[in-house]
Amino acid sequence: MSTPWAVEVPTGYRVGTWEVTAGIASGSWGSVYEACRSGAPRERVALKFLPTGTVTARQLSHLTAMAGREMRFHQGEAHDRLVRCHEILVVDDPAHPALDGAVVIVMERAERSLADLLREHAGQPVPDAATLVTQVCEGLAYMHGNGWIHGDLKPANVLLAADGSVRLADFGLTAEVEGTHGYLPPIGSSGYVPPEYWTEQLGERGIAVRTTSDIWALGVLAYQAFTGGFPFPGAGERAWAAAAAEYANSGTPLPIPDEVPPAWRSIIRDCLAPTHADRSRHTAESLLDRMRGQPVRRRRRGRRLAAAVVTLAVAAAATAVSVSYAGDDGAFPGDDLLRRDAGIPEQYRQLIVVAGTTCQAPGLSPALIAAMLKVESDFDPDLSDPVNDEYGIARWTPRVLAGYLPGSVSPTPPAPPFPPEMSIPPMGKLLCFQSERLTAVNGDRGLLLAAAYRTSATSVNQAGGIPPKVKPYTDQVAHYRDLYTP
Numbered sequence: 001m002s003t004p005w006a007v008e009v010p011t012g013y014r015v016g017t018w019e020v021t022a023g024i025a026s027g028s029w030g031s032v033y034e035a036c037r038s039g040a041p042r043e044r045v046a047l048k049f050l051p052t053g054t055v056t057a058r059q060l061s062h063l064t065a066m067a068g069r070e071m072r073f074h075q076g077e078a079h080d081r082l083v084r085c086h087e088i089l090v091v092d093d094p095a096h097p098a099l100d101g102a103v104v105i106v107m108e109r110a111e112r113s114l115a116d117l118l119r120e121h122a123g124q125p126v127p128d129a130a131t132l133v134t135q136v137c138e139g140l141a142y143m144h145g146n147g148w149i150h151g152d153l154k155p156a157n158v159l160l161a162a163d164g165s166v167r168l169a170d171f172g173l174t175a176e177v178e179g180t181h182g183y184l185p186p187i188g189s190s191g192y193v194p195p196e197y198w199t200e201q202l203g204e205r206g207i208a209v210r211t212t213s214d215i216w217a218l219g220v221l222a223y224q225a226f227t228g229g230f231p232f233p234g235a236g237e238r239a240w241a242a243a244a245a246e247y248a249n250s251g252t253p254l255p256i257p258d259e260v261p262p263a264w265r266s267i268i269r270d271c272l273a274p275t276h277a278d279r280s281r282h283t284a285e286s287l288l289d290r291m292r293g294q295p296v297r298r299r300r301r302g303r304r305l306a307a308a309v310v311t312l313a314v315a316a317a318a319t320a321v322s323v324s325y326a327g328d329d330g331a332f333p334g335d336d337l338l339r340r341d342a343g344i345p346e347q348y349r350q351l352i353v354v355a356g357t358t359c360q361a362p363g364l365s366p367a368l369i370a371a372m373l374k375v376e377s378d379f380d381p382d383l384s385d386p387v388n389d390e391y392g393i394a395r396w397t398p399r400v401l402a403g404y405l406p407g408s409v410s411p412t413p414p415a416p417p418f419p420p421e422m423s424i425p426p427m428g429k430l431l432c433f434q435s436e437r438l439t440a441v442n443g444d445r446g447l448l449l450a451a452a453y454r455t456s457a458t459s460v461n462q463a464g465g466i467p468p469k470v471k472p473y474t475d476q477v478a479h480y481r482d483l484y485t486p
Contacts, residue, residue, distance in 0.1 A: 007031040007049040007102060014038065015104050016089045018047060025113075025156070034109060045086060048105040051098070081139030083159055083169040084108040110159035110167060114225070118155055121228055128164075129225035130264065133218075134291040135166035140218060141284040143168075144211045149175045151209060153217035154192045155224065175209055191230070191240040192217040195248035196276050212279040215287070219271025226260045231272060248274035267291065338366040342484050345379050348393075351424040358428030361435035363445025369427055371480035372450055375473060381420050392418035394427050404429045427453070441465050446481060447474045
């Protein structure tokens with residue numbers, strides 16, 4: 001390979017039962033290789049390598065978040081229009097530091113991408129563009145319907161199987177919808193993001209994105225498939241983005257060649273409506289109906305339905321973590337992580353273990369979670385503090401909790417009371433999120449996480465450590481963490 005790759009993997013390198021046979025493609029953050037199962041050369045897959053140890057601290061933070069998003073998405077979603085994930089591996093190879101610790105996603109091997117097809121037809125429409133774009137929309141409709149934003153839809157991430165059918169791929173920038181938004185780091189493909197992206201403020205959680213960002217990208221992609229060209233003039237993505245911004249500000253209708261069928265011209269214009277508000281009238285599902293030539297279905301999605309989805313997701317999560325079983329030796333899961341004789345209520349132990357092992361964030365542990373619950377509420381599931389708008393065993397503020405509930409799609413924060421099954425597991429998710437942002441401070445990572453929980457990662461970074469106002473709180477957490485650690 002003559003060009004630099006984000007992750008260089010030699011031919012013949014083995015990961016799990018797979019052996020690398022050739023390079024496929026590389027982006028800024030990861031590289032994809034063809035591989036076959038050892039002893040079965042016809043069983044070919046694609047291995048996506050995401051590095052961990054050969055980048056700067058800031059890049060590592062982005063990569064860790066991207067790998068986590070992609071892993072969560074693949075573990076939870078499957079559809080005919082999404083690239084299939086066979087397994088997820090982590091390289092354990094200290095002898096090769098550049099690869100040691102890399103996350104490897106084992107996926108089905110596609111024949112080529114839409115980007116390859118566009119290059120092959122060089123400025124001309126691609127064959128059967130209508131079917132191709134419809135299948136892309138099928139994938140988006142599934143993702144949006146399940147609370148995900150793709151976040152990086154572009155021709156290189158639209159893969160084509162041997163039979164020509166579409167698979168959406170590359171979910172490193174996929175965002176979970178929290179109410180009306182998801183949040184992504186300020187990276188991506190500038191030629192495929194909507195004009196309002198450039199005016200969004202960069203907050204602690206990244207840039208806010210909506211499903212209408214994917215709709216815009218779908219419009220750009222559809223224009224390319226039907227015409228072979230780009231909808232905005234210029235040489236390269238920066239120029240395209242500038243031209244798209246000028247289009248959005250001018251109010252001038254988007255010109256589309258007459259060769260594009262009228263129904264598709266209308267769809268592309270709606271996808272490329274200049275504002276989020278204009279595009280929000282057209283969901284991936286309603287666009288899919290139009291692509292298929294069917295009447296657009298109108299569905300009422302009121303607060304009661306959204307709240308029911310959240311309640312069912314929480315109930316499912318609670319069912320998954322609240323049952324504990326003793327092993328043959330009489331020990332319970334988590335006994336090596338959390339003392340049993342230190343006053344932790346037995347009914348919360350498994351919830352605490354789940355929260356404390358959500359990710360590999362330094363300092364996160366079941367003992368830390370238990371200590372925080374002790375200091376926050378003295379394990380009181382019915383705590384109610386309306387003055388501070390905090391409720392339940394973990395003292396959640398409703399609007400904050402809404403962003404960390406599994407599968408949350410409701411724009412309305414949940415109403416207290418918050419049972420422990422709802423309150424405890426999201427603590428781990430929040431602390432994992434905060435850990436990625438505690439980049440400017442040194443000290444006891446567990447106590448820094450506890451301080452961020454009480455304030456924010458920004459406050460901890462600005463203070464250069466634990467802010468004085470929460471020092472009494474973290475001192476108590478330190479005491480109980482020591483008490484609860486086996």
